[in-house]
Amino acid sequence: TYVIIQDELVHRQDATISFDDRGYYFGDGIYEVIPVYNGRPFALNEHFQRFLESAQKIDMPLAAPVDKIKSLACSLIEQNNLDNGYVYIQMTRGVAERNHLYERDLTSFLTGFTKEMTFPRDKHNGISLYATEDIRWLRCDIKTLNLLGNIMAKRKAADHNCEEALQHRGDVVTEGSSSNIFMVKNKNIYTHPANNFILNGITRQVVISLAGDLKYNVIEEAFSLDDIEQADEVFITSTSAEVTPVSKIQGTIESSYLVGPVAKTLQEAFYRTTNL
Numbered sequence: 001t002y003v004i005i006q007d008e009l010v011h012r013q014d015a016t017i018s019f020d021d022r023g024y025y026f027g028d029g030i031y032e033v034i035p036v037y038n039g040r041p042f043a044l045n046e047h048f049q050r051f052l053e054s055a056q057k058i059d060m061p062l063a064a065p066v067d068k069i070k071s072l073a074c075s076l077i078e079q080n081n082l083d084n085g086y087v088y089i090q091m092t093r094g095v096a097e098r099n100h101l102y103e104r105d106l107t108s109f110l111t112g113f114t115k116e117m118t119f120p121r122d123k124h125n126g127i128s129l130y131a132t133e134d135i136r137w138l139r140c141d142i143k144t145l146n147l148l149g150n151i152m153a154k155r156k157a158a159d160h161n162c163e164e165a166l167q168h169r170g171d172v173v174t175e176g177s178s179s180n181i182f183m184v185k186n187k188n189i190y191t192h193p194a195n196n197f198i199l200n201g202i203t204r205q206v207v208i209s210l211a212g213d214l215k216y217n218v219i220e221e222a223f224s225l226d227d228i229e230q231a232d233e234v235f236i237t238s239t240s241a242e243v244t245p246v247s248k249i250q251g252t253i254e255s256s257y258l259v260g261p262v263a264k265t266l267q268e269a270f271y272r273t274t275n276l
């Protein structure tokens, strides 16, 4: 098995990472998870566009030109013979003695690996969400390694036998711990706008575009806990969950849903675009 270290592929057992990496001290870094279907990366350009934007937003230079990183990711898929799963790409601000203040002359440190995975397409009777206050910072649009709020929400959801969290800031539904949340009311599809309160999921963007093709009305507006309680359908999107219907919400609110026609239609449309 190979991994990416900086600008080359190396055997996993030969890969080493510095004790003083700022990713380790501060979570000072960004990442992307790119799905791979039948050996081909999905929405590669969109993922690297977001990677570039995340880097810019935290004033971090790229470890290599974006096209070089893209081709490293593709070589890794090939060298590891990955059929289905994902490629993970991470870039930290680099190595320096621990100091909050970062110098601008550091060399960003790039790593990457592949993971085989079966996309969970057979068990889609709907998952449960655990509704919990969104305690994260105000730049959730950046795909940073700092995921404490997200992982705490995920653990809390699991402790209540739910597969995913539903985070809300006060009354406003933001997103899952690692997914975006959609609801359907009177055939209209609602999801939180892509601003600083959520990560603009690539799956979210693909699903919004597919929904438009299918002549659904997509409304990117914040909606409340009350709204989602009254919704006809709820589903989540993410690279690994693709389009997954929600059958139940617990926690701050309690409600249940049937797997509805809109989620099913979008799920099938999404599956078709992946060519799996």
Ligand code: PMP
Pocket: 150, 175, 176, 177, 178, 179, 180, 198, 199, 200, 201, 202, 203, 204, 237, 238, 239, 240
């Ligand atoms: N929101 C958060 C907080 C995430 O971590 C993710 C990624 N797993 C998503 C949404 C979904 O993004 P994508 O569709 O690009 O995987």
